[in-house]
Amino acid sequence: MSGSTTTIDARPVVVIEFGNEIPPRSFDPVLPPELYENRLRIDPLRYPQLAEQVPDLAAQARHWAAEISAAGSPRAVFAYCSAAELATLLVDELPGSGIALIVFDPAVPGPGxxxxxxxxxxxxxxxxxxxxxxxxxxxxxxxxxxxxxxxxxxxxxxxxxxxxxxxxxxxxxxxxxxxxxxxxxxAAERSAQPKLGRVVLSTDSEWAEADACSVHRTELNVRDLFGTPAVTPLVAELLSAPAAEEALGEEEPCSRTS
Structure with a gap:
């Protein structure tokens, strides 16, 4: 008897969230429910001695990559706002392939x-x-x-x-x-905007198409974007995209394939 089987990607997902943000934002209402038990949370403000020094983002990315390496290569990294660039560097530091980068309402702090x-x-x-x-x-x-x-x-x-x-x-x-x-x-000086993976935007946010693999503009305000499962179907679709891209053999896929 012949038949097809569906392979379930059991790798964890990484969520980068600022723990003492007011009001708080979290990916918990957004992620597909099957990912809840297998997610790794990073709070950038928990970096050692961050209140006393200013390490560059690359050093922070290496630290967090080492912290989560025991769990194996993740399926995706989620971030928002000013954690966008840290997320790109973290994906570069992580081993494995097919790691999707999904960023909500990215922002790059300026000098002021x-x-x-x-x-x-x-x-x-x-x-x-x-x-x-x-x-x-x-x-x-x-x-x-x-x-x-x-x-x-x-x-x-x-x-x-x-x-x-x-x-x-x-x-x-x-x-x-x-x-x-x-x-x-x-906010450190940089020569160019970070190139993000898939970007999901609330109504008041913007990101250039050229600086991302894809940009998805929603009709949700920031509260509903983070506080409801309205974009969960989109997230599920974006999570399935890396495997499809690799199968198609794209030269510059949006997921990490090194």
Whole structure:
């Protein structure tokens, strides 16, 4: 008796999500349910000593590739926003083939983004601040920018509690300083936009066709894009594409085939 069988791809998927983002965004409502139990979550802000230094994105990608290597080669890497470029570098570091890169609402921070973030963080800690009180870190070397910003954020804590120990002030601001460390690394000067895999966009986002293997524009706002399964059928379709591309023998497939 003859018949056909369907091979199930049991490899894990990697999701890159910022753990202390407010409001939080997650791929959990978006992924096909069969992937839930076999996903690996990376929080870029958990990179060691990120609140104290500004490692380049390539070093961060190598670190995360080593962290997840025990689980074998993943089926796909999912990322969003400013983690887009980190995701491209992570895919390059991972062993195996056919790794799809799927990015929602990608963004590449510019030179002024760390200053904008510092202002937001500072006002979140003290809404009585005038913007002129926040130090300008734009144009400074990344390590100096983080040092200056970190000192200022700690000063906001000790201003409210003058007797607070410096180590406690550092602990209380670690999350904010890690955000700055990552944003400074992601805002580093580059010669060209990163080339992404498959891009999925909410209504308020944009990405050039030339800078991705494919761009899929939805009619969903960012809340519905991340908070509902509306794009789950599209995600399932994109996950099946790498195998099809390899079968067709494309010269530059959107999945990693080295």
């Amino acid at each position: 983004t760390p200053q904008e973030l510092l202002l937001d963080l500072a006002l979140g800690m003290d809404d009585t601040l005038a913007p002129s009180e926040v130090p300008d870190i734009t144009g400074l070397p990344a390590s100096e920018a983080l040092r200056l910003a970190s000192s200022f954020l700690r000063s906001l804590v000790t201003r409210a509690a003058p007797d607070l120990d410096d180590e406690i002030a550092a602990e209380l601001t670690e999350g904010q300083r890690a955000w700055l460390g990552f944003t400074l690394s992601a």
